[in-house]
Amino acid sequence: xxxxxxxxxxxxxxxxxxxxxxxxxxxxxxxxxxxxxxxxxxxxxxxxxxxxxxxxxxxxxxxxxxxxxxxxxxxxxxxxxxxxxxxxxxxxxxxxxxx
Amino acid sequence: xxxxxxxxxxxxxxxxxxxxxxxxxxxxxxxxxxxxxxxxxxxxxxxxxxxxxxxxxxxxxxxxxxxxxxxxxxxxxxxxxxxxxxxxxxxxxxxxxxxxxxxxxxxxxxxxxxxxxxxxxxxxxxxxxxxxxxxxxxxxxxxxxxxxxxxxxxxxxxxxxxxxxxxxxxxxxxxxxxxxxxxxxxxxxxxxxxxxxxxxxxxxxxxxxxxxxxxxxxxxxxxxxxxxxxxxxxxxxxxxxxxxxxxxxxxxxxxxxxxxxxxxxxxxxxxxxxxxxxxxxxxxxxxxxxxxxxxxxxxxxxxxxxxxxxxxxxxxxxxxxxxxxxxxxxxxxxxxxxxxxxxxxxxxxxxxxxxxxxxxxxxxxxxxxxxxxxxxxxxxxxxxxxxxxxxxxxxxxxxxxxxxxxxxxxxxxxxxxxxxxxxxxxxxxxxxxxxxxxxxxxxxxxxxxxxxxxxxxxxxxxxxxxxxxxxxxxxxxxxxxxxxxxxxxxxxxxxxx
Ligand SMILES: [Zn+2]
Numbered sequence: 001x002x003x004x005x006x007x008x009x010x011x012x013x014x015x016x017x018x019x020x021x022x023x024x025x026x027x028x029x030x031x032x033x034x035x036x037x038x039x040x041x042x043x044x045x046x047x048x049x050x051x052x053x054x055x056x057x058x059x060x061x062x063x064x065x066x067x068x069x070x071x072x073x074x075x076x077x078x079x080x081x082x083x084x085x086x087x088x089x090x091x092x093x094x095x096x097x098x099x
Numbered sequence: 100x101x102x103x104x105x106x107x108x109x110x111x112x113x114x115x116x117x118x119x120x121x122x123x124x125x126x127x128x129x130x131x132x133x134x135x136x137x138x139x140x141x142x143x144x145x146x147x148x149x150x151x152x153x154x155x156x157x158x159x160x161x162x163x164x165x166x167x168x169x170x171x172x173x174x175x176x177x178x179x180x181x182x183x184x185x186x187x188x189x190x191x192x193x194x195x196x197x198x199x200x201x202x203x204x205x206x207x208x209x210x211x212x213x214x215x216x217x218x219x220x221x222x223x224x225x226x227x228x229x230x231x232x233x234x235x236x237x238x239x240x241x242x243x244x245x246x247x248x249x250x251x252x253x254x255x256x257x258x259x260x261x262x263x264x265x266x267x268x269x270x271x272x273x274x275x276x277x278x279x280x281x282x283x284x285x286x287x288x289x290x291x292x293x294x295x296x297x298x299x300x301x302x303x304x305x306x307x308x309x310x311x312x313x314x315x316x317x318x319x320x321x322x323x324x325x326x327x328x329x330x331x332x333x334x335x336x337x338x339x340x341x342x343x344x345x346x347x348x349x350x351x352x353x354x355x356x357x358x359x360x361x362x363x364x365x366x367x368x369x370x371x372x373x374x375x376x377x378x379x380x381x382x383x384x385x386x387x388x389x390x391x392x393x394x395x396x397x398x399x400x401x402x403x404x405x406x407x408x409x410x411x412x413x414x415x416x417x418x419x420x421x422x423x424x425x426x427x428x429x430x431x432x433x434x435x436x437x438x439x440x441x442x443x444x445x446x447x448x449x450x451x452x453x454x455x456x457x458x459x460x461x462x463x464x465x466x467x468x469x470x471x472x473x474x475x476x477x478x479x480x481x482x483x484x485x486x487x488x489x490x491x492x493x494x495x496x497x498x499x500x501x502x503x504x505x506x507x508x509x510x511x512x513x514x515x516x517x518x519x520x521x522x523x524x525x526x527x528x529x530x531x532x533x534x535x536x537x538x539x540x541x542x543x544x545x546x547x548x549x550x551x552x553x554x555x556x557x558x559x560x561x562x563x564x565x566x567x568x569x570x571x572x573x574x575x576x577x578x579x580x581x582x583x584x585x586x587x588x589x590x591x592x593x594x595x596x
Binding site: 056059060062063064066068070073076 | 133141142143145159165192193243244252255256393398399400
């Protein structure tokens with residue numbers, strides 16, 4: 001399974017990683033090795049197996065709808081690169097957004 | 100058949116609309132942590148390691164969010180699958196601290212369903228709108244950008260992060276802006292009735308995205324225009340106007356550029372409420388790039404049939420059923436039943452309580468629509484703060500029905516009660532309203548007839564309307580006299596002579 005340079009750049013863009021040309025050449029073969037390793041699973045016939053969504057053998061863990069204390073604002077903002085005492089500050093974003 | 104251009108020079112076209120509606124579920128805590136969901140708190144005061152996406156935090160599902168989602172799904176005629184799970188939707192945005200949103204991809208909590216729109220008083224027929232699905236997901240935070248303060252930085256408030264949303268996705272079954280508005284009104288009525296959501300667009304507890312395109316019959320060919328998703332509409336009116344604007348914009352764009360669904364991919368447009376225009380936000384959708392995968396931090400949900408059945412049994416009467424019942428039980432016209440039911444459960448309860456005491460549902464319906472609803476609107480108050488209790492209004496209307504109080508006097512009492520509250524007895528006493536007994540009525544009639552011989556002749560000559568002058572005089576002598584009773588007694592006396 002070979003990656004084109006374009007595919008690597010697209011993956012990097014989605015992950016917000018800035019890769020140099022050198023890094024793109026380096027990462028490609030590494031990703032290929034990882035996928036080849038996982039590819040071994042394809043040897044198994046899974047036609048009759050239901051897709052598994054969790055490795056845990058439990059279901060239905062819930063919490064009651066009750067409010068509990070969270071973080072103090074000062075604590076929540078303490079590690080932010082930038083804050084104004086009330087908000088996290090980030091480089092300008094246009095209104096609207098994603099999602 | 101070949102389609103030709105109309106008076107505006109346009110070929111016939113049909114607007115195809117599908118809606119994605121996000122409603123905030125009425126829980127007190129968030130979907131995966133126990134931070135408060137209260138609206139309007141100071142920024143970043145309702146956050147914790149889970150909704151901030153700090154390393155090592157473990158999300159736990161809010162049971163009430165599951166309950167409310169199933170309730171919504173059942174009311175929307177959705178199939179509730181026995182198994183549902185959580186997936187991560189990856190994207191980067193400053194108001195999404197985890198770098199992914201927990202959502203549901205291939206196994207949503209509510210599968211296919213539909214919502215029936217009732218027929219309207221303007222003659223629009225009833226219509227069934229299909230739903231693809233409804234899934235649970237967490238909300239993102241809020242980013243604020245102050246353009247006037249220079250474009251240096253944006254401020255982020257993460258209070259809303261993790262608030263439970265149910266995203267309801269319709270099939271492309273809607274055919275006009277007005278129909279989209281009807282759908283939203285009916286959906287809001289249903290979800291507020293069941294206390295699933297407040298559905299307040301202004302507070303963000305209901306948000307709508309509309310997918311719009313056109314099917315144009317140009318000559319003998321069928322043209323499909325590129326799909327546009329409209330965002331940022333902040334009221335039902337805005338949704339209606341945005342879709343109306345967008346459908347004509349797409350028609351013009353097709354005439355100008357020939358763009359079709361084959362040549363232009365889906366785009367995202369915003370809605371400018373001031374200019375009343377849609378505008379391009381994103382040229383290309385990148386939906387394939389969210390790279391959903393099952394969230395390993397969360398456990399799947401199994402919903403045994405018994406649990407779903409229990410929620411179904413507790414649903415109670417839905418607004419559409421109330422409409423039908425009002426028509427049969429109270430013989431209300433569909434329009435009147437619709438007006439009352441559309442006001443929501445509080446007014447429905449008020450109506451029924453008044454009608455029960457009054458013993459006259461049609462009169463109750465008329466008074467509630469004309470007097471109660473108008474007052475609420477004029478005084479911008481909620482029914483919960485309305486000064487006239489349902490039994491009091493019921494007693495008042497019973498008196499009107501029985502004939503012991505005429506409409507005009509009853510309205511005086513209504514106004515008095517509005518201003519002063521209290522009981523019906525207190526109001527009638529304060530207004531000097533006393534029942535006029537038979538002997539008083541007889542005396543009054545005798546006096547009037549003695550003083551107005553000509554009226555007697557006129558009535559005998561077939562001019563019953565001549566009695567009107569006597570009723571006016573009687574009202575001046577004794578305002579408590581009931582015009583109907585007076586009229587009847589006068590006639591008896593004239594005919595007896
Ligand atoms: Zn939290």
